[in-house]
Amino acid sequence: MKEKNTDKYTALLQATLTLVNNRGFHDTPMSKIAKLAGVSPATIYIYFENKQDLINKLYLEVKASFCSFAFEGYTDQLPVKKGFEVIWYNIANYKLSKTEEAMFLSQCDNTPMIDEVSLQEGLKHLQPLLVLWERGKKEGIIKSVSPYLLYAYTVYPLSFLVAMHVKELIQVDENDRRRAFQLAWDSIKV
Amino acid sequence: MKEKNTDKYTALLQATLTLVNNRGFHDTPMSKIAKLAGVSPATIYIYFENKQDLINKLYLEVKASFCSFAFEGYTDQLPVKKGFEVIWYNIANYKLSKTEEAMFLSQCDNTPMIDEVSLQEGLKHLQPLLVLWERGKKEGIIKSVSPYLLYAYTVYPLSFLVAMHVKELIQVDENDRRRAFQLAWDSIKV
Amino acid sequence: MKEKNTDKYTALLQATLTLVNNRGFHDTPMSKIAKLAGVSPATIYIYFENKQDLINKLYLEVKASFCSFAFEGYTDQLPVKKGFEVIWYNIANYKLSKTEEAMFLSQCDNTPMIDEVSLQEGLKHLQPLLVLWERGKKEGIIKSVSPYLLYAYTVYPLSFLVAMHVKELIQVDENDRRRAFQLAWDSIKV
Amino acid sequence: MKEKNTDKYTALLQATLTLVNNRGFHDTPMSKIAKLAGVSPATIYIYFENKQDLINKLYLEVKASFCSFAFEGYTDQLPVKKGFEVIWYNIANYKLSKTEEAMFLSQCDNTPMIDEVSLQEGLKHLQPLLVLWERGKKEGIIKSVSPYLLYAYTVYPLSFLVAMHVKELIQVDENDRRRAFQLAWDSIKV
DNA sequence: CATGAATGAGCTTTCATTCAT
DNA sequence: TATGAATGAAAGCTCATTCAT
Numbered sequence A, B, C, D: 001m002k003e004k005n006t007d008k009y010t011a012l013l014q015a016t017l018t019l020v021n022n023r024g025f026h027d028t029p030m031s032k033i034a035k036l037a038g039v040s041p042a043t044i045y046i047y048f049e050n051k052q053d054l055i056n057k058l059y060l061e062v063k064a065s066f067c068s069f070a071f072e073g074y075t076d077q078l079p080v081k082k083g084f085e086v087i088w089y090n091i092a093n094y095k096l097s098k099t100e101e102a103m104f105l106s107q108c109d110n111t112p113m114i115d116e117v118s119l120q121e122g123l124k125h126l127q128p129l130l131v132l133w134e135r136g137k138k139e140g141i142i143k144s145v146s147p148y149l150l151y152a153y154t155v156y157p158l159s160f161l162v163a164m165h166v167k168e169l170i171q172v173d174e175n176d177r178r179r180a181f182q183l184a185w186d187s188i189k190v
Numbered sequence E: 001c002a003t004g005a006a007t008g009a010g011c012t013t014t015c016a017t018t019c020a021t
Numbered sequence F: 001t002a003t004g005a006a007t008g009a010a011a012g013c014t015c016a017t018t019c020a021t
Helices: A002-023 A030-037 A041-047 A051-070 A080-097 A099-109 A116-138 A147-154 A156-166 A174-188 B002-023 B030-037 B041-047 B051-070 B080-097 B099-109 B116-138 B147-154 B156-166 B174-188 C002-023 C030-037 C041-047 C051-070 C080-097 C099-109 C116-138 C147-154 C157-166 C174-188 D002-023 D030-037 D041-047 D051-070 D080-097 D099-109 D116-138 D147-154 D156-166 D174-188
Strands: none
Touching: A002 A030, A002 A041, A002 A051, A002 A099, A030 A041, A051 A080, A051 A099, A051 A116, A080 A099, A080 A116, A080 A156, A080 A174, A099 A156, A116 A147, A147 A156, A147 A174, A147 B156, A147 B174, A156 A174, A156 B147, A156 B156, A174 B147, A174 B174, B002 B030, B002 B041, B002 B051, B002 B099, B030 B041, B051 B080, B051 B099, B051 B116, B080 B099, B080 B116, B080 B156, B080 B174, B099 B156, B116 B147, B147 B156, B147 B174, B156 B174, C002 C030, C002 C041, C002 C051, C002 C099, C030 C041, C051 C080, C051 C099, C051 C116, C080 C099, C080 C116, C080 C157, C080 C174, C099 C157, C116 C147, C147 C174, C147 D156, C147 D174, C157 C174, C157 D147, C157 D156, C174 D147, C174 D174, D002 D030, D002 D041, D002 D051, D002 D099, D030 D041, D051 D080, D051 D099, D051 D116, D080 D099, D080 D116, D080 D156, D080 D174, D099 D156, D116 D147, D147 D156, D147 D174, D156 D174
16 A cells, blocks of 8 residues: 555656656656556646656655765775775766666756755755865865866766767776776866 | 848847746747747747747857857967867856856757757867867877767866856856866876 | 434535635535545545535535524414514524525525525425415505515525625624614515 | 727627526636637637636626616716616616626625625725715615615615526516515615 | 737646545 | 545646738
8 A cells, every 4th residue: 555655656756757858848748757657647646746846856866866876885984085986986887877867867957947945955965075075185185176176077077978878979888987087086186 | 121130030049048048948938938039929930940940040059159169269280288278268268158058058968958960960060179189199198088088077067167157156267267177187188 | 423424424514615605616626625524535425426416415404404593483373573573583693693604505596506406495495484474465564576576675685784794894783683674674564 | 800809808708607607607617618709718818817817807897887787867966766766777677687697796796706806896886876875864765774784675686586587487577676666665765 | 021819739737536445 | 434545537728830911
């Protein structure tokens, strides 16, 4: 009974993810979401207040899963470079394996699609990375620049790579990832 | 009379740019575009085939203006680093001054909004940068990696900085740009 | 357990009365009725066939309570004027104290909301008043006009007074009622 | 061109009048209104903001026509009784000939269907009758009671007679109107 | 060329009602 | 008996597009 609930809730989020990815938020009618999730259109409104709420909740869900993945195996005991490496590979692996989720997050971050409130909410989770960078700067290992710059040159580029990967313009195998990491690290290291 | 034509054409593109930036492609009805441009909805269809055509043409227009800006003052006579510097600063300056255009391009590149054909069309213009990178690799100055990687770590990060700048989370003054260039260059230089 | 039944039945009627009064028949969804009555929407269909049946039954219930009230303390032994006075005051007191019920009856009588069958059913109860009027006419005390006219000028005006009372545009104290009765009586007396 | 506008506007109001009368506000979908008026559903929204606006505007239109009719041939030079007679017969004739309009007004006045603002707006027009009554009271011809009472016992009863007339339960010929007027006047005269 | 009016198609959302439990 | 979940049908409304002028 509780199962059924979670099932439909999840099915709806998944359907939305797929459709918004392939067709955009516009051009993704509720009826299509319902059909792909295997429920009636009216059922959506049992689990979500409205279309905006559905998309917001999907965003938060995906963002949370992304962030929990990002810090797997990481502790602040690790030396700066090693710690950064762990996180960076986590993120890269997530984005390149869960491409649907990655593309969706990209779309959300570059489009006025998600409530500002939800966007803020979604940002909180990257805190440990910021702390790590701060430590790296103190230790003279990482350049003394704004965390926004560090993010722009290490994590953000992955979005582009994923997009090219999805379009099958590039492969990103183990070697490629190592090379990409090199570029990221060279960019921010002192 | 020719003036008038161009005026309305331009006004429509400008109106679309503004509205799509602020509200997204969905939630930007033709009627609102017409109103902001100061014309009748029917008039749009004199200049554009339909909504998709309007957005495609806007994309190409903006992309072209962006690319022409990007290579101002550049010749392939320049040494690799100097040539890259010229182009990079051009792009940075364009994106940070014409933020509306920059945000729009971001949205187009991360959303299934533009026809694949038009996207391809828009890509052509960056050719000289690719040629420059090839030269850099041959001269052993730039890392031997895919141009997609080079793009991801030098040009693409600017989109993130622009977004943060527009949200007034960061300033990007002359010094910041110099720092940003340093990160870009460190990333790809051998 | 029988208690429970009656409780829910009554609660549903009461909830319907309140909601239809405040929001109209349209704009009164079954779900809201259920919530206000403290039961599940599905439970309504145990006690009532459908929405129309619910509203019909409410109408008959209220009409019956109204009519039983109307003839309290009345016998056909009373002289005509005294008898009329008793009934008229009963009706006035009912309408002005049970304003929710009175407003609801008004709404039913002026709107195609209740089945014609139920409306006919509801009319039967006023019989004794018609008989009294007939007697009054024979005795030469009451004008020889259709009972519809007599009703229109004695009972029906009270609906207007109740409406104005509910909107707090007029008070209707003991004195006002006496004055109102005077107008009613002057209207129909020979 | 202007013709067309007025035509459709009027056709829509007329269609609404008919349907709301026969089926109630609930159970009168916009699509049915459109069909009866011979236009597309979308066209309604060129002339009216939404369903509520449509019904409000209809109310004001009908109320205005009613009131302008009510005071035809009346001047405050007339003696009180004569003046009252003129107005009363105007109202009676309007209601008994334009029964659709009369029934609609009844429905609006007894149902939470019209915005409070519009209801207030609609009330203004009866001013001259109130002034006449005031004069009658000063001259000792009319009972010294609230205008609400006077209205309840002279004008309001007509709504009941119209309803019975529409249901074909009574005829209301010239003689009947004279009798009805007698009851109204006896009610309020000193 | 330019437009206001018009619309069919389709959108999001609601709701009376049902059904498995 | 009682219900929360589910839904088909339909509601109000919007919008890209057309067309007579």
